[in-house]
Amino acid sequence: MSSLLDSVYLLLQESASPMHPKELATALIQRGMWSSKGKTPDATVGARIYCDIKKHGDQSRFIKAAEGFFTLNPNVKVELPDPGKNAGKAVKRKQPEKSAGSYSFSDCAEKILLHFSGNAPMHYRDITSKALELGWLKTEGLTPEASMYAQILTEIQRREKQGKIPRFEKLGNGMVGLTIWKSTGLERHIDSFNDKQRKVLMERMMQLNPQDFEELITTLLSKMGFSEVSRTPYGGDGGVDVRGIMTVHDVIHIKLAVQAKRWKANVQSPVVQQLRGSLGTDERGLIVTTSNFSRGARDEARRTSSHTPIDLIDGDQLVSLLVEYNLGVRKNRYQLLELTPSFFSDEEEI
Template identity: 35%
Template structure:
């Protein structure tokens, strides 16, 4: 089911107007669509907005208020009352999330220049750069490379000559079998992390920090640590930047909450940055608190992200390379003559 089909299903089933945030929540709760990006609500808002622009009065739904939409049968497609209030434009998507949304809408591979043009036309992305198409190509290529290095199945497939598609269109074959295997390994690794001795887990985090570019990493003593488990200095730009970090780690199943973020912030020394790492995830309140205006920002790493780092840097896992043979397309073409 495409995202547009999922939206129509939710609105038709509801029988009453819904805000796009509520539409998103119901879609995900009912498992009607799997979000390819990290901002599903923004994707839903973008589809609603672009479909109304594209179809006009023929659209199956209509806007009845700021961010609120209804199935036409419920409103008889009555015109939206004129209001002096200006509805804010939906938040722009990342280049990659916009590409995923457009590919899902079209159902076929597209060239990165076409993806860029559609994303700009639909208002899905905003950029001040002079070469947005080149940025789109670079971002898609980078995401594919990063996912591959972490043993994950990339959400995009590069078909050559600048053409990109979605890996979701290829749910079978060797690539899919490998992803299923790797998903099982990631689950086993996460279960192992959650059963580790607390001190051993903190030591592991210190080891990982060293791998990714930290120096002077110290695992603090359990007594009197003030909520800080690891301290270190992140070195960047060939040593020109040295940022001191205080890190709190939690082997939790439940989401980290806002008070946990506040507690870490209160433990920071002068000119020290905060980093929270958990094997679970973060509540909406914790995410908001981490970037609260006027407060020291706290960097957040989820369990899924930590697994990706372990895999990318070869910590606790090994990558096995195998040769896979296939018949060259040119040979297949000759055989079919």
């Protein structure tokens, strides 16, 4: 088994945002990546990360992103030893190549703000410029700055609709910051409460019988703007539970065949193949599940050469969509007053 810090490193690689030691400890134990007999495993995780940063300084693979939160050091590339091989040997730290990989606009913005802003807001043009310079952003568009700002604002609006704390904060005059820099205890408490409600929402979905679950998916698609949405006869659907039509600007009409899986186990590739074989003429497939998809299922869904691609919605995405479209939940809005420094300056807030 790899060391505790190696496991933390792997988790942070998967994470789209910094994590608190409590989140890390919970995920490590749940996934069997680490075990602890102590009463405060999160304190153990946090102490080990702090010690690594203190020992290695700028060459530590971890950095402190905000008070109590950690992320990976972008200036250090780590080669982890193979499990069971070279056990006990120190990990190798290398300087990363500039264009080690590319990310989405919003992920680029978060990484730039975490690692190059000094915990201070940046203008979206500067964020875009730095992302392009590092090779983290790959785009053929003629206006990457406008695309960057539009995607940041769109994500803020979408996460608010889903009852989540946005990653970004719009500060006016094109300036963007991260919410983790100024999140209050109240905001974190609300976020924690909402996470618990999401889990309850999932539990209630799991208690539905198959027909009621299909009816829920039918209602969700209708709320999302699909037309002519209807369930197929139960038991003789040939792998298709719901059909509908997605219309774009009254010009493009896409027929959709949906399979709804109220499962605990991951959906495997044969399910994707079955749905693809059941598609009618000009139909596109969609699988919605309360669980997740195996790697084989995701690979099969992405196959496009002479195959119709299949879209996938996993359990986390399904819960977010239910929250966004107010199905099974309602949003209560409480006003939290914050001062606006720009109000007392000569700058015009946009």
